[in-house]
């Protein structure tokens with residue numbers, strides 16, 4: 176299912192004007208200018224588009240709230256920080272079709288009435304940066320329409336937390352990328368205190384293909400609650416790791432094994448578990464992987480969500496407890512340290528997971544406290560993968576199963 | 583490699599607006615010129631943009647890609663995160679550490695888990711990375 180990723184037989188070079196036209200972005204931009212801001216926002220809302228960066232918040236709702244603000248200064252920001260563990264779909268998308276997300280950014284700016292836009296790109300993506308610089312120099316949206324728009328590219332410098340929307344705003348402003356307390360949300364007070372729309376790369380690319388077609392076309396794929404497609408980054412023990420575009424609701428097993436997707440379990444060939452959604456994701460057992468469908472509603476019974484679209488696959492030689500410890504190490508390393516439950520909690524989790532036996536009761540308490548008392552999503556979701564592991568004894572080390580139960 | 587001095591930093595940053603929002607781009611410029619952000623350089627950046635030196639340091643030291651100590655044109659980082667560690671990342675890191683005098687850093691996920699293990703040499707990404715690949719990039723970098 177290809178919408179955001181161009182078909183394999185696409186011949187126009189990614190950054191050419193032909194590509195801008197071939198993909199329908201010229202038409203999408205012209206259509207947006209003709210429809211007017213109000214109608215564009217109605218389309219985005221009616222399409223049921225939700226954020227693809229992890230939180231799945233309704234996109235149209237954000238735009239409406241910024242558009243109706245009386246503040247004459249507004250901003251839009253493309254979040255291309257992509258630092259979530261196991262996530263590389265925005266890199267693939269920007270490399271294979273750079274115009275899509277940029278067309279979406281221009282449409283977003285027009286819809287909410289912003290004349291300045293920012294693209295915040297992870298500093299480790301120098302290859303993508305070259306493409307984006309070239310794209311911004313060409314700026315095909317500046318020719319077709321009369322809407323004045325300045326787009327600036329900001330290069331991050333290696334900080335996972337800078338992808339959190341309010342930390343990202345601080346980073347652009349030249350401050351330490353520490354999250355702000357919400358509310359106020361960026362839609363009310365964002366960059367330099369002005370209403371700001373922040374969207375993930377993939378969300379904006381969806382806006383562009385939506386405006387290149389129409390609402391009915393957009394909703395024809397996916398589920399009622401989650402229309403459209405989703406980019407999934409599949410890595411680890413599969414035959415063909417990579418980024419695949421799926422209709423929302425596709426069985427996870429199809430993504431893992433179908434020849435047009437990841438093509439089967441790799442490594443030993445026997446699946447142990449999948450970590451779905453990134454470091455703040457959920458472990459699914461092999462049986463669950465055969466039953467799960469890839470949309471947030473269908474994943475609820477598993478306590479899981481699509482998150483960033485990361486699918487990390489582990490064969491039966493992998494000790495999942497070791498992965499849990501690494502994930503805890505990731506969070507201990509990346510916590511900004513601003514609030515106590517997260518700063519101390521991420522360290523404690525790592526310490527406890529480094530011990531030979533796990534005190535499950537204590538781990539659950541600690542995880543609960545972090546979830547309830549941390550300022551931002553990092554601390555709130557840091558225990559998620561661990562808790563999902565504790566809930567699935569079949570993933571525990573065979574030898575220590577007894578021990579852990581009684582510890 | 584020669585480090586910038588306050589005067590050269592002033593000219594390096596001359597076209598940036600004198601405001602706090604120029605801080606991250608300014609730090610990148612100095613870091614790419616020097617391979618390090620020294621205290622003196624940070625003070626000069628602060629001077630140029632009218633931001634207190636302590637705050638410049640606070641921002642610079644937050645980011646993993648900036649080095650405020652060892653100077654190096656192209657620092658080597660190997661991703662030892664969840665996926666890469668299944669595909670020989672630790673072995674690559676150890677091998678590089680055994681051969682190099684300069685530090686080799688372990689990194690969290692570099693966003694290239696589709697071709698593990700991933701590494702960065704300076705700003706150039708290698709995926710999959712190998713000893714030979716890292717050597718080849720380092721050879722191309724001016725000392």
Ligand SMILES: Cc1cc2nc3c(=O)[nH]c(=O)nc-3n(C[C@H](O)[C@H](O)[C@H](O)COP(=O)(O)O)c2cc1C
Nearest residue numbers: 226227228254256257258338339340374375378552
């Ligand atoms: C710790 C943390 C890191 C995040 N990193 C990213 C990121 O790299 N890219 C991204 O699009 N969203 C990231 N987010 C989510 C953003 O805060 C925000 O929800 C998103 O950019 C909104 O765009 P969307 O609605 O289009 O998904 C992160 C959130 C948290 C808590």
Ligand code: SF4
Nearest residue numbers: 511513514517551554
């Ligand atoms: S929860 Fe963690 S990352 Fe988020 S603000 Fe608090 S300390 Fe920083």
Ligand code: FES
Nearest residue numbers: 661666692694695
């Ligand atoms: S885990 Fe190494 S690049 Fe993602």
